[in-house]
Amino acid sequence: MVTGSLKILLGGEGGQGVQSVAAVVAEAAYAEGNEVLYIPNFGVEQRGGVSIAFLQISDQPIAAPKFRYADVVVALSQRAVARTEQYVGLRTVFLHDSAVGGVEDLLAGRAARIIAIPALETCRRESDPKVFNMVIMGALLGQTDAVSLEGAKAAVRGKMGARFAKQPELRELNEWAIDRGMALVAARQ
Amino acid sequence: MEPVMPKCWRGESKPHKFCPGCGHGLVLKALGEAIDETGAMGRMVFGCDIGCSLLAWDLFNLDSVQTHHGRVIPVITGFKRANPQAIGIAYMGDGGGYSIGAQHLVSAAIRNERITVVLVNNTQYGMTGGQMAPTTLPGQKTETTPYGRDPLTTGAPLKGPEMVAAIAAPGAYVARGTMANPRRLRNMLGSALRNQMQEAGFSFVEVLSACPTNWRTGPTETWRFVEEIMTEYYPVGEIKVPLEQEV
Amino acid sequence: MAERPVPEEKRVFMTGNEVVAYAALAAGAEIMYGYPITPQNEIMHYWTRLAPRFGRGFLQTEDEISAGFATLGGVLAGRRAFTGTSGPGHILMQEPMAMAEMMRLPMVAVIQQRGGPSTGTVIYSQQEVTMTVSGGNGEGLRIVYSTARHQELYDYTIKAFNTAWRYRFPTFVLGDGYQAKMREILTIYPPGERGIEMVAGEPYLVGPGEPGTDRPPVHLRNTYNVEEELNATVMELIRAYQAAAPEIAEYQESGTGDAEVVVCSHGVVSRVVEEAVRELRGRGWKVGWFRPVTLRPLAESGLKAVAARAGRLLVVESAHGQFARLLKEVLYGSPAVLETMFKPGQGFTVEEIVARVKEVARGGRS
Incomplete structure (x- = not known):
């Protein structure tokens, strides 16, 4: 369980899997006994728009569905940086994929920390880009005490159970990605 | 001698509220006879659209409801879906069925709703004072086509039953009757109700009718318009018969 | 089942x-x-x-x-x-x-x-x-x-x-x-x-019995011929509604006893307001909140009582005064000052409501 409250904002291109990450972390946080409020936010496009997820995990009931400043912002694309920038405060940790440029210049002095991780590149080089969002989730877990690694993996299994049963290698791939994301962010500490 | 009235007609509702010479009375008499034949009045729900059809609301010893213009089909559809034992009759005019509520007619036909729609075609909007309807004939004068309907700017008159037959499911019954042949009309309406009661599918009967008030016609001219001019454009007969019950 | x-x-x-x-x-x-x-x-x-x-x-x-x-x-x-x-x-x-x-x-x-x-x-x-x-x-x-x-x-x-x-x-x-x-x-x-007992549905049409034989037919009317007929029908509806309204109306309030500013909101905004007021209370501000659960009928006496005690009401809503208009209708003639915070189509954060409440409490206007 978390102590106090944790406000997480995830942003990415539609189809990058931002909402899946938020849903998995939300589910895991709920299972671990926290108060959780998760609200997806997107426009009318089914694909191709910027998709945002507001996720709050707390030891107290949560009031507002949205918040002014996030404790952690995760931005997966250039457009997502522009969309999430307004939620960055002096205590915000801003996590982004290394492929997204210009973040240091944009947020210099406005965030507590800016962490770039080569999630996409690592996936391409070592594995498969389709688990990009799981690498990102691993990095998020490494950066926060939102949920335990085991809790997150269990939530992924809960969500993907049927597909994992058919393709056991898919489960391995996902769990590798989560671990890899954690390692990437640990290397940046 | 008193004319013989359908048993399901309500004595207290006489005289009915339609204008002298209006076709609704003849149509409703034929419908009443068809209802009598079913012997299932306790299961019937009679919905009327807005327009002159609404004046039929208390004509029968049947449970009835007045709706809005074009909306009797969804009300009766909703009723029937919630109580499949009911026999639903949606009674409406050409404006309600072919214009403002056309989407409901089309969709009910496509979904093969187990309801019976009786649509009175008198070539114009009666209750609102004689404006052009989808059924107004080329050249016909109405309040909104004072120089005669011009198909170039207002389109051609809609052949409703032909449209419904083209989209309806195999179990549907579709016919066009006329007030000028009440016996045949009664048989068509009977077939339509039986089609519903046997759960074969949607049933739809358009009835050619008269509106001498808005047409501004005398008796002879009125009947000539229905029997000759309307019938020429709108052929009377069964258009889709799933149960092989030729009448 | x-x-x-x-x-x-x-x-x-x-x-x-x-x-x-x-x-x-x-x-x-x-x-x-x-x-x-x-x-x-x-x-x-x-x-x-x-x-x-x-x-x-x-x-x-x-x-x-x-x-x-x-x-x-x-x-x-x-x-x-x-x-x-x-x-x-x-x-x-x-x-x-x-x-x-x-x-x-x-x-x-x-x-x-x-x-x-x-x-x-x-x-x-x-x-x-x-x-x-x-x-x-x-x-x-x-x-x-x-x-x-x-x-x-x-x-x-x-x-x-x-x-x-x-x-x-x-x-x-x-x-x-x-x-x-x-x-x-x-x-x-x-x-x-x-302990919630569900009220049973009841057919309006095609109920038990043969219409015209066992019972009169049910003819539900929706169209009236003359003004008087319609007026009588509508007035009967209004009287029935007004009679039921006090039983139906619901509201919640907190801290309104000594509040100098009462924040009025409804729906999801009220949870943000509650948190903002809790924070301000914790810091010694005399503020409270009032939240109608039923927007229609509105809990008129509850609202009037709150307005009579507090000098200022702040209406917060994600629309440009649609909720405020409902309150104003009840508060007509009340000396309470009505301040507003309208954000049509947008949600609120605790921080911005806190800031606005402070402004109102200090007597400032937006």
């Missing part, structure tokens, strides 16, 4: 649309009529997956006009029938809702507000307040519950069916896109285990 949709009390983590579907099932709703529009779609998605297992019906209609009128058809058949809609679809549905008012048909509709006017956004707003409480060509003879959290969405969706059938006025659960889409924790339960 052997199986019950909500067999026992259970803590769950779900979206608001899922909550509505479970609540309707638990309430014994028998049929839903609907048409797709964001953000209420998942009510239908969950309902269509769950309903057949419990012998409940569903019809996807050709549009919202049809969904509303078909719901009235279901109600006329005596079933607990409901629908859900939003935004432009809600506009179309005003037509059947007007008929429900006139004929006192207990339709239940869940409105998940989206941004407007027009197609606006699919996300969120509180801009469908005016339309929900008084849309249509009538007198607003409707009952409207504005929920703030998933627990209430569950509680009041169940209650809406009972209120509708008990008082026979169209009844609305007014949610919004946030509540529709967000996931949070709540407890679902079978109503009976909480």
